[in-house]
Amino acid sequence: MSGGASAEKKFDLIAIGRACIDLNAVEYNRPMEETMTFSKYVGGSPANIAIGGARLGLKAGFIGKIADDQHGRFIRNYMKEAGIDTSQLKVDLEGHKTGLAFTEIKSPEECSILMYRDQAADLYLRPEEVDEEYIKQTGILLVSGTALAQSPSREAVLKAVQLAKRNGVQVVFELDYRPYTWKSTEETAVYYSLVAEQSDIVIGTRDEYDMLENREGGSNEETIRYLFSHRPEIVVIKHGVEGSYAYTRSGGVFRAQAYKTKVLKTFGAGDSYASAFLYAIIRGKDIETALKYGSASASIVVSKHSSSEAMPTVEEIESLMANQPVIHS
Amino acid sequence: MSGGASAEKKFDLIAIGRACIDLNAVEYNRPMEETMTFSKYVGGSPANIAIGGARLGLKAGFIGKIADDQHGRFIRNYMKEAGIDTSQLKVDLEGHKTGLAFTEIKSPEECSILMYRDQAADLYLRPEEVDEEYIKQTGILLVSGTALAQSPSREAVLKAVQLAKRNGVQVVFELDYRPYTWKSTEETAVYYSLVAEQSDIVIGTRDEYDMLENREGGSNEETIRYLFSHRPEIVVIKHGVEGSYAYTRSGGVFRAQAYKTKVLKTFGAGDSYASAFLYAIIRGKDIETALKYGSASASIVVSKHSSSEAMPTVEEIESLMANQPVIHS
């Protein structure tokens, strides 16, 4: 795994999957029933990771599908302004709507999301809309698990993974498990394991790996024994406030602890983690340092109101890494 | 047609159909892409009419279905506080979401709505959830056309109309045509004509009657010849700024002109019209006066930001009727 691979390529990272709208409670620390105003942001895990990556200076592209309406156009405008290539952001012409996430922040510990994902436009990306020439141009293809939840988006992602492998592009799989889009845990396990086995890097929480392995209470040891018998080179497993672990095929084990911060909400932590971790890997930093970048970035985002808009710069991350104590657990 | 009929009944008016969420642009006179904040209101034509009626002092009830989530609970709370009986507001247990309407106000002339109506909870009201004992208790059953757009809400409304007729309850049909929920104009015409033929009062715009009659460029004369050969006693046809007409089976023709006002947006005009017109009829006023109540109420709502929240009181309507000039056309 070398960050240099993408040096001569047009893109460091291309993310594939959903780009949606977050409607964040303006009045928070209360139930959403009592929230009367909502602020609009771009959301969706792979969109956030691409935005986070671009904020850090990565050359990023995006493959996805947006609604042919005001929300869709807002997403394209926002991503463009963030510096992301949107040439492969397709427009849905069948009347599907942009996915929505209304966030409810009752307290830092009690956050929930009211999702509008029925027939969301992003799930209608078709395999024939995935272009081999585009994928060739990136060092990393970032796949978000939610894009596997329904056809035809599912087939579009499976094709993208196949094209990446055929063209020597590294596949990073961010598990990003969202129960509401899947029919059953069995179905989830089938596709999660299928893609994880073909990926170079897998990133997720301990719970998400249990989903992938179709079990409860799995251990990191079992997970890496399974995945290292297939293609993965790096497996990152997050354990919340206890910090995160990275395992390498060659036997390396690394741990990063979470940074202390004033938590406003938990949304966006995983996305900011992934973008900063990948940034560090792409820039050739060692895995232990990359984990710290991830942790630092996450701790910044959870202290702010939005996910996408709050993505930090390199300076902010490195300043926090230099000054902020970690949570010992 | 006598307003006295409902005097001893528990309710003056029970509305059946959708209750949804409006998300109104806080920053307006611009495209929605540039709107960053939205305010939340209860919306949906029959909900607005019930709210408008309750604001005017009518005893109102509501038959509908809401999502089992924060938006659904907000709707119930709001309607309760408005004084509406919500005992027949069913909760959807199959995961359907509350319908949403994002409003875009580019200018008073250029308003549009971005709708989220796919599998909206209100369309899942089932016929077995419509209770004959409840319908018996009202003088008027108000039916909104959109509730006919899909099964099983369609059958719930057809059953409610049948029960109303069987129990001597007057049926008022507000055409409320919304193209996005219907499969074809042929299908719309089938159900619109079916319900109109069985209603006592029909209210709609000239365009909506054309839809009902499955034709283009129809005339009021043809419409009333058709409808008066069936059950209707009063037919109200609205012609926008040219004012509105009411026809009675006995040959009466009445016209009301629109009141001058500073228009902010056009949403909510029809609902406020219907609630004030019906209020006046129920209170025993003559049809010409009832038309004026409708026009006055509409002109108040179009000058304000919301639909439901802006519903006027009797005093506001009567004050405007006393003081405001009409638009001569």
Place this chain on the structure above:
Amino acid sequence: MSGGASAEKKFDLIAIGRACIDLNAVEYNRPMEETMTFSKYVGGSPANIAIGGARLGLKAGFIGKIADDQHGRFIRNYMKEAGIDTSQLKVDLEGHKTGLAFTEIKSPEECSILMYRDQAADLYLRPEEVDEEYIKQTGILLVSGTALAQSPSREAVLKAVQLAKRNGVQVVFELDYRPYTWKSTEETAVYYSLVAEQSDIVIGTRDEYDMLENREGGSNEETIRYLFSHRPEIVVIKHGVEGSYAYTRSGGVFRAQAYKTKVLKTFGAGDSYASAFLYAIIRGKDIETALKYGSASASIVVSKHSSSEAMPTVEEIESLMANQPVIHS
């Protein structure tokens, strides 16, 4: 109600609804698992009634939709050869298949049908395919209840009924209730009562009227009190081997007993009954005689292997009426 009305019209009777394929067990008196060969016939209640009517000399037409395949073409050929006008037999171009009914005859008392009705082509007749000019040309429009089970066939039938009423065409409603195509008994009751209230003649079994009235154990007295408060002039209620009753709005009550016969299977009894009863009515016979025609025709068909192919001629019916004893019960 006069049979003479249709004298100058092009058609005595136009049936609307399904035309399907029956696959009848060649080896019978055994479970279908052991049947190795099946014979192909045209089936479907309104198709059988039209075929039965044509066999009796009526001028018959058919409004329906067939699959664009070998089974669809077989149906058209068969109906044409039976003398039925098939100009309004539309061809489905969306890949829907012909409905199938595999019949199992374990014994005369134990007959069952294995149905293939998912997305059957006949249920895709659209309202815009129903032509007012065609309906104008008939004395009677025969509606089969099953065609109301799903959209868009449901709307096509509702439109046809509306056009019939507008043009002075008598509507005959054969309830023909088949549980497998309906979502719920509530939904069935909504549409059955809607169409029955608008029909001139209603024909069904006691069980089917209970379905229409959404009750259990209803009585003929309640049924006729309800229906005669709407449009119907004649109500025919069948009680199996106990015979059938006809009620008229003017107070007439008539009963016909079933003819003795060697029963092979029970399929097709209702369809042959309806075609012969209507034949007699159209030819100006009195209601009591019409009931006997119906009974005689049914007793012939239940003694034979098929439904459509077995439809009797006038001579066969009248010969049986002259010679065969009835079942006293």
Place this chain on the structure above:
Amino acid sequence: MSGGASAEKKFDLIAIGRACIDLNAVEYNRPMEETMTFSKYVGGSPANIAIGGARLGLKAGFIGKIADDQHGRFIRNYMKEAGIDTSQLKVDLEGHKTGLAFTEIKSPEECSILMYRDQAADLYLRPEEVDEEYIKQTGILLVSGTALAQSPSREAVLKAVQLAKRNGVQVVFELDYRPYTWKSTEETAVYYSLVAEQSDIVIGTRDEYDMLENREGGSNEETIRYLFSHRPEIVVIKHGVEGSYAYTRSGGVFRAQAYKTKVLKTFGAGDSYASAFLYAIIRGKDIETALKYGSASASIVVSKHSSSEAMPTVEEIESLMANQPVIHS
């Protein structure tokens, strides 16, 4: 690749996928419109292969789903009597019907099939119904391409393949492409390539490999270069009357020519080919001989009326191999 692997296992071969009903024209050499009688057989590619294998003496099992009706029970009875283990033949409890195939034999060159595959019960096998313990007990898992066409059968097969690989069971992929069950060729290519890359043996026609590779006019050289860069050890490509080729990873190329026969119809040729080829491989014969077994078995089945019932014995195949000339092309 050694046939010995399965020697101590309970099953030589377990097939997964559809088991349906064939309704074969009794009167043939004419359009199906003129066929009045049909004979019933078990059909479906993997069912036929299992039946063919059992007829040759293999220990066979079947994983699938049948309708809860007479056709479903007929399938189970027939397979049991053929000696196949049906313990994993699940019964659909959601009302899905058995798939049907009406065959039309206009001439030996002009055969077509009228398919009833909408919501066929076999496509509803769920991943949680696939049992690892069962799959462990076989030497070979035979996967039929059609079972990949729709969810949840698709996920059931993907899971079965994963379990087979995890337990050292050889995966044989019979492409069996049927256009009517797939949404698009892109979707087909995604799943066909995914499973082919993970299989040990792949069997199909030249056209089916073009589908798998999402191209037109592909060559055998390109196909084997692609597949041998993944898991497959043997690739069999059939070219109709020109015979068939088998390629091995180690560079072997073998060809078998078709045997002369009196062709009645073309159905069933591929299934009988696969069962006899696999029989020979399992019995330890060399690949060239296995190809001859396949060709001989196919030439027997195309001369007979059914597919499943016509599956030959070892004696019939070897007798034909000994006596029948091949077609030189």
